C-alpha cells in the first residue's frame with residue numbers, strides 16, 4: 001500500500017516530542033537507543049489502538065432507519081452499540097451502528113460484516129501472528145515470545161485456539177482439494193488450462209511417530225488410551241544446482257565426486273494422521289496441484305516402507321523410484337558397527353561396500369551382507385532390504401541422469417513438522433490437536449501462510 005508521507009511525517013515529529021517528554025519525566029538523562037525504541041513502540045501501540053477505534057467508528061457513515069436482513073427481512077436501527085475486539089493493537093473497544101428487530105431474531109452491525117469482524121474475538125491480523133508462535137513453540141512458551149513482540153499479553157489458550165483454527169483451515173483446504181481432484185471434470189478442465197509443469201519434479205514420503213494422549217473426558221471418549229500414531233508426511237519439490245560459492249565444505253567434497261550439487265526448492269509439504277489409503281488421496285490431490293501427473297520426469301526419493309512404494313506405484317506408476325541414498329548408506333554403517341570389533345577392518349569394509357553402493361552395484365552389496373549374516377543380525381535382515389530395492393538403488397545411473405539421489409528434504413520435513421514441535425517436552429496431543437498443528441506447520445513451511453490468513457479473514461463471513 002501507498003501512504004501519504006506528507007501527512008505521516010508530522011505525526012512522526014509529534015511522536016518524537018511525546019517520547020522525549022516521557023523519557024525526561026521518567027528521570028533518565030538521555031536513555032539508550034533501546035529505551036527510545038521501546039518508548040516509541042509503546043506509543044505506537046497506543047496510537048494504533050486509538051486509530052483502529054477511530055477508523056471503525058468512522059466507518060458507519062450516515063445511519064439508516066432500516067436495512068435488509070440476511071434472511072431477507074427488515075432490520076431497524078437501534079443505537080450505536082459497543083463492541084470489543086482483540087487486535088494487533090491490543091484490546092480495542094469501539095461503537096458502531098447496530099440493527100435489530102427482524103422476525104428471524106438476528107441482529108446486525110454492518111461495520112463488523114464489512115470488515116470481517118467477530119465481536120469479542122481475535123482479529124485475523126492478530127491471529128496470523130499468534131498462530132505462527134503456536135506452530136513454532138509449545139503454546140505456553142510461545143506466549144512469552146508473543147508478549148515481547150506485541151507488548152501485550154495473550155493467553156496460552158488463545159495461542160492454542162488460534163493455531164488450531166489455522167490447522168482447521170488447512171484441513172478444510174486439503175479436503176476440498178482431495179474432493180476436487182477426484183472429479184473427472186475438474187481434472188479435464190485443469191488439463192486444458194494449466195500452465196506448464198516443471199520438467200523434473202520430485203516427491204517424497206515418510207512417517208514419524210506421535211504420542212497421542214487424551215487430555216480430557218471428551219477426548220478420552222474418542223481415543224481412550226495413550227497410543228503412538230504415524231504422522232505421514234509428504235513433500236513435492238524441484239531441484240536446482242547449488243552455485244559453487246554457496247556450497248558448504250561437505251558439499252564441495254561431494255562436488256568433486258559428483259560434478260554438481262543439487263538442492264531442493266519450492267517445497268510443498270502435506271501431512272496427516274490417517275490410513276495409507278486415505279493419505280494416498282491427499283498424495284494424488286496435492287500431486288495434481290503441482291503438476292505431478294503431467295511432468296516429463298517424476299522421481300520419488302523415499303526411505304522405502306512398503307506402504308510408501310505401494311502408494312507411489314498405485315498413483316504414479318511411471319515415476320522413477322529411488323531409495324534415499326543416506327538411508328541406504330547409513331544402513332551399511334550400522335552393519336559395519338555390528339559386525340566388526342576392529343576399527344581398521346570395519347573402516348576398510350565400509351569404504352569398499354559404500355563405494356559399490358555408490359556405483360549402484362547392489363548385487364555386490366548383497367553378497368557382502370550375506371558374508372556377514374552369521375555375525376550380524378542387521379546384515380541378515382538387510383539382505384531383503386537391499387534385495388527388494390535393487391532397481392531403486394542404481395545410484396550411478398540416477399546420477400548420470402542428473403537426479404537427486406538423497407534429499408534429506410523429507411527427513412528434515414518430518415523433523416520440522418514432528419520432532420521440533422510435536423515432540424517438545426511436556427507436549428500432550430489429542431489426535432485432532434496433533435493433526436491440526438502439523439497441518440498448520442506444513443502450510444507455514446510450504447510458504448502458504450498468506451493463503452491461510454486470507455481464509456481466516458473470511459471466517460466471520462461464513463459464520
Ligand SMILES: [Zn+2]
Pocket residue numbers: 069070071072073074102103104105106
Ligand atoms: Zn432476519
